[in-house]
Amino acid sequence: MSTHASRAAARLMISPSVILLFLWMAVPLGMTLWFSFQRYNLLMPGQTGFVGFQNYEYFLTDPAFFTALWNTLFLVGGVLLITIIGGMLLALLLDQAIFGQGIVRVLVIAPFFVMPTVSALVWKNFFFNPVSGIFAYIANFFGFPAYDFLAQAPLLSITLIVAWQWLPFATLILLTALQSLDSEQLEAAEMDGASIFSRFIYIMVPHLSRAATVVILIQTIFLLSTFAEILVTTNGGPGNASTTLTYLVYVQSLLQFDVGGGAAGGIVAVILANIVAIFLMRMIGKNLET
Amino acid sequence: MARKISNRRKIIMTVLAWSIGFLIFFPILWTIILSFKTEGDAIKTPLQVLSSHWTFESYALVQERSNYFRHFMNSVIISFGSVILALVIGIPSAWAMAFVPGKGTKNVLMWMLSTKMMPAVGVLIPIYLMFRDWGLLDTRTGLIIVLCLMNLPIVIWMLYTYFKEIPSEILEAARMDGAGLRSEILYVLTPMAVPGIASTLLLNVILSWNEAFWTLNLTAAKAAPLTAFIAAYSSPEGLFYAKLSAASTLAIAPILILGWFSQKQLVRGLTFGAVK
CATH class of the missing domain: 1.10.3720.10 (MetI-like)
Incomplete structure (x- = not known):
């Protein structure tokens, strides 16, 4: 039983992290909110002042915002689609009895540990390059003209790179969930004459759906912040073709020095991320009680 | 009753799994291979790359030019x-x-x-x-x-x-x-x-x-x-494939090794206990 003294000691032990995290979250976020209502451009130091919702108005009516919003949805949706379907298939495959299972597992998981700038540059130069890339070589080998991935389909190419990085994560979590499935249940269903297909639909899918939801939510949080992959491959271009919301805010704040406009964009990004976060938190919270 | 798994099925699954594992790992493998080539050889066709001679030259160059x-x-x-x-x-x-x-x-x-x-x-x-x-x-x-x-x-x-x-x-x-x-x-x-x-x-x-x-x-x-x-x-100037590969290989190697030890923690740490 915890005494009064130990309760006080516990509070003392918890407070440093609470205070630090509070400062880390509240102060900068408050400043962003404050800037978002100001006219504040680092290139025009004299002209500052309260402008109400003007920054939001400019940001939300800028055609670049809609392009960026669509690009963000495409990137996040595309990566989720590839990683969930691919991860499910890979998890089912890795769950089979195979020779050298441990080594295959290591090969599949490896991309997750490659830093984003490396994986983006490796794909950009060694695979997507229309002259010396491997894809160009394969295309030429079969008599097709080489395709300039990053110029003609920049967003799709970045989606593929990011999907390659996150496929291991989805696979690993779905595999973990699959392995916690009660094998007796499956055997019983098999004895009762259930086909492989109906065993998959009625036993595995319901069991995996929870893990898949977790994958979707966590990946969404991380994918909304995709940055390095865009910076080193296309710089958001050509034009705005591969600019996401995160990248747009970066361009506006650190390249155009428009602090007010960038801050408004940052707040919009925070609101969007929070919508996803609420669902994720609810799932994790439920789990904490059991 | 133990389920009997036919050997044929096991072999097919093994070939399939190894092929897919190889494809997923290939970009990393290729980066490692290119890091042991000269700049001139690194931009050749894949088969020429594999048959060209191996060297540590790029690793020395990366250190020398950029600390x-x-x-x-x-x-x-x-x-x-x-x-x-x-x-x-x-x-x-x-x-x-x-x-x-x-x-x-x-x-x-x-x-x-x-x-x-x-x-x-x-x-x-x-x-x-x-x-x-x-x-x-x-x-x-x-x-x-x-x-x-x-x-x-x-x-x-x-x-x-x-x-x-x-x-x-x-x-x-x-x-x-x-x-x-x-x-x-x-x-x-x-x-x-x-x-x-x-x-x-x-x-x-x-x-x-x-x-x-x-x-x-x-x-x-x-x-x-x-x-x-x-x-x-x-945005580099001149030939850089081999140097990029050498720099990348050194950057990811320690983490790949640490990563192999941390597969289990990965699930636990990034799902906050929601998947066990």
Whole structure:
């Protein structure tokens, strides 16, 4: 039983992290909110002042915002689609009895540990390059003209790179969930004459759906912040073709020095991320009680 | 009844799994191969690349031209520094919440997690301006602070789930045997907590090592870790495939090795206990 003294000691032990995290979250976020209502451009130091919702108005009516919003949805949706379907298939495959299972597992998981700038540059130069890339070589080998991935389909190419990085994560979590499935249940269903297909639909899918939801939510949080992959491959271009919301805010704040406009964009990004976060938190919270 | 798995099925599955595993790993493998070639050979067709001669030349060049070792050490100092700092702050907190849980513990945990959900761009400007005014731009100290705070929620969560698994009966037994608080912590709890702390360290070092938002935005030449250093290859001059490969191989090799040890922790650390 915890005494009064130990309760006080516990509070003392918890407070440093609470205070630090509070400062880390509240102060900068408050400043962003404050800037978002100001006219504040680092290139025009004299002209500052309260402008109400003007920054939001400019940001939300800028055609670049809609392009960026669509690009963000495409990137996040595309990566989720590839990683969930691919991860499910890979998890089912890795769950089979195979020779050298441990080594295959290591090969599949490896991309997750490659830093984003490396994986983006490796794909950009060694695979997507229309002259010396491997894809160009394969295309030429079969008599097709080489395709300039990053110029003609920049967003799709970045989606593929990011999907390659996150496929291991989805696979690993779905595999973990699959392995916690009660094998007796499956055997019983098999004895009762259930086909492989109906065993998959009625036993595995319901069991995996929870893990898949977790994958979707966590990946969404991380994918909304995709940055390095865009910076080193296309710089958001050509034009705005591969600019996401995160990248747009970066361009506006650190390249155009428009602090007010960038801050408004940052707040919009925070609101969007929070919508996803609420669902994720609810799932994790439920789990904490059991 | 044990299920009989036919050998044929096992062989087919093995071939399939190995092929897919090879394809997924191939970009990494190819980077490693190119790193042992000369620049002239590295841009040839795949078959010519494989048959050309092998050399360590690119590794020497990368170090010689850009002082690679310095950026490597930046990565080491920043990732380990930030995680160790986070452990120093986080261990007492996680400890207290696991062993002396109060009514508010769950809310505190959830709130800490919610700070992790905040997208970095939302605070990019204030952090950038503060760093500029305080002279923290392009310093290792600045990055250690930011990455420490970024990973602190994950650190506390992971530690909390590990500490939670230490049975409290053991503590009671130790107390019955007359152990004081000091020896209780030193001889009973610490040995049981070490594996959890080590796993937390491992996963978070990996995450910090690969972090590529703050490292790219807050550093220039001096404090740049490998993520930022390698980003400079996005607009290079002349032939650079072999050098990029050598720099990349050295940057990912340590983490690939650490990563192999941390598969289990990965699931636990990044799903916050929602998948076991």
